[in-house]
Amino acid sequence: MTLHPNLDQLNPEQLRALAAQLIQRVETMDKQITHHKSVNEKLAHEIALLKRFKFAKRSEQLSPDQASLLDDLIDTDIAAIEAELEALQPAPVEAKVRQQPKRAPLPPQFPRTLIHHEPDNSHCQCGCALKRIGEDASEKLDYTPGVFTVERHIRGKWACEQCETLIQAPVPAHVIDKGVPTAGLLAHIMVAKFADHLPLYRQEKIFGRAGLPIARSTLAQWVGQTGVQLQPLVEALREAVLAQRVVHADETPVQMLAPGEKKTHRAYVWAYCTTPFSALKAVVYDFSPSRAGEHARNFLGTWNGKLVCDGFAGYKAGFEGGITEIGCMAHARRKFFDLHVANKSQLAEQALHSIGGLYEVERKAKEMSDEDRWRLRQEMAIPIAEKLHEWMLAQRELVPEGSATAKALDYSLKRWVALTRYLNDGAVPIDNNRVENTIRPWALGRSNWLFAGSLRSGKRAAAIMSLIQSARMNGHDPFAYLKDVLTRLPTQRASAIDQLLPHQWAQGS
Incomplete structure (x- = not known):
């Protein structure tokens, strides 16, 4: 609690300093209020548009499957925006009492895993032994591929008869605290949608065959809320x-x-x-x-x-x-490869042979340190590159302007400096193939x-x-990674968020 000084005991200079502090604090709070207001207005406008697009008449040019895909995406966006709006709201002074929505009970035929939450200490602060007087139970829906199971969280109620104190162990925090999905089910939905490319309407059918149809709108809300948490x-x-x-x-x-x-x-x-x-x-x-x-x-x-x-x-x-451009030798090679495939060009074949020599050096240097790789390039690759450049300049004088051969040569000659910068730095690769592989998904x-x-x-x-x-x-299984991350994320300190990154993650750590 901040103690307010007695203004009558302050001299004029102290009063002026106090007034300046108060003015600065008011200005800071005004800026924060203005920022939050603008963000709220922006998100509220966006969610209103999405709702209008969802419930307004659709274009007849969309097929039913396409329309259902759009519904899923809009529901997901709305859930994400609502999660962001909720995060922006200040903590209420008093918890609002609101009626909990009625949720249909989970099917009784699903196997139950009982998880008990009891206090660490069975004695009250006054020293008396606590007496178990009852329990609260809540259920969350879990999923392993092809099988639904239910986690039944049982929280024992312990009371002290002497001082009438009631103690219950808290339920661990979840990504979606008031929902039924566990981290395992959310991880499965995410991997199925974003790694296995299964739209939510297909997942809905798969879950239905497993015994529990989950509405696409519900799946979309889970995806939106989880996406916000992972950001x-x-x-x-x-x-x-x-x-x-x-x-x-x-x-x-x-x-x-x-x-x-x-x-x-x-x-x-x-x-x-x-x-x-x-x-x-x-x-x-x-x-x-x-x-x-x-x-x-x-x-x-x-x-x-x-x-x-x-x-x-x-x-x-x-x-x-200020960024340094590094060219892609694979793109240069592709121009000559296409030329050779099209008309069996001997010029293209010779260019491919020389570029192949550069790649042979890279195969030898693959497992080397950056310093050793640089030395090998200086010794073996630079002579090949210099001869290739001289040969390209000579050939360019001989081929007609605008021909396919001229275009293949021009591509490399105009980018020659960028294409050969890798030779002077052992940490730089010869081409851009690495990122092209990551585009394939x-x-x-x-x-x-x-x-x-x-x-x-x-x-x-x-x-x-x-x-x-x-x-x-x-080398991680995406499902195992996301399940563990979504389990730990709600209680992970912001300063330690790096521990959950894929390159630092270790299962069970």
């Missing part, structure tokens, strides 16, 4: 990736449906991952409504390391701002979920897939 972990993963001095980057198109419109438009997923030579194994995805270079600049922020990428112009502004998913329902749902998918794919890169 701090994704932010920490992004910081870990951007702490590296060499990062891969690539992007791929994804169709996004703007609610209320009759067609999809092209959005993009950007992938940023660590190199094969880094001790950190991680990838972070960023979903954006377009391919504009500003999205890459916003993600990278003040980072100014070495960026391994293709020749996309969207990264150019970053290079002008999105390509597989496109044929299953068809489109992203909104910018928010796309960003949520990018965040959760960042954790799932990073877990895979570190």
Whole structure:
């Protein structure tokens, strides 16, 4: 409690200092109130739009399956926004008494796992022995692949007859405290949706066959609430990736449906991952409504390391701002490979042979330290690269302008400095293949979920897939990882959130 000084005992200088402190405190609180008000208004407006899009008349051009997918995404977005709004609300002075919603009992045929919660000490503070006078029981729905089980949490009631004190052990915190799903069920839904690419309407049918149909709207709410809870972990993963001095980057198109419109438009997923030579194994995805270079600049922020990428112009502004461009030799090789496949070009075959020599050096240097890799490149790769460059310049003078061969040569010659920067740094890879492999799950998913329902749902998918794919890169089973993380997350200190990142996670730790 703050003790207020007696104003009559303060001199004028102390009064002025106190007044200045109070004014500063009021200004700070005004700023906080204004910020929270603006965030609340923004989220309230967004949730109103989503509800209007959900309940208004739909376009007849959407098939029933597409419409159900959109409903799932809107329900998920609404649940996520409501979770964010709830987190912004200040803690009430007095708990509001509100009627608990009636929930249908879980099917009695499901196996029950009894989990008892009892006080650590069976004696009251007054010294008397406590007497067990009853218990409270609540049930949460768990899931292992193909089998539902029910965790029955039994909280014994212990009372002291002398001082009439009642004691109960608390139930461990859950990601969704007032819901029925356990961390295991939520992890299964997340992995099925974002790793196995099963839309929620398919999961609804699978759960129905297992004995308990769970409404898609309920599944969508669970996904939205869980995505909000996992966001701090994704932010920490992004910081870990951007702490590296060499990062891969690539992007791929994804169709996004703007609610209320009759067609999809092209959005993009950007992938940023660590190199094969880094001790950190991680990838972070960023979903954006377009391919504009500003999205890459916003993600990278003040980072100014070495960026391994293709020749996309969207990264150019970053290079002008201090980021070092590292070209992709695989893209250069692909131009000559396509040329050779098309017309059996002997020139393309010779280029492929020389580039193959550079890759042979990389195979020898794969398991070396950065320093030894740099030495081997200096000794073996630089002579090959210099001869290849001289040969390309000579051949370019001989081929006609605008021909396919000229275009293949121009691609490498215009990017030659960026393509060969890897030779002078053993920590830099020769190509961008690492990140292209991390893009593949999105390509597989496109044929299953068809489109992203909104910018928010796309960003949520990018965040959760960042954790799932990073877990895979570190050799973890995504289900085991997410189940453990969702179990520990509600009680994990914010300062120790890094312990739950895939590259630091150890099961059961």
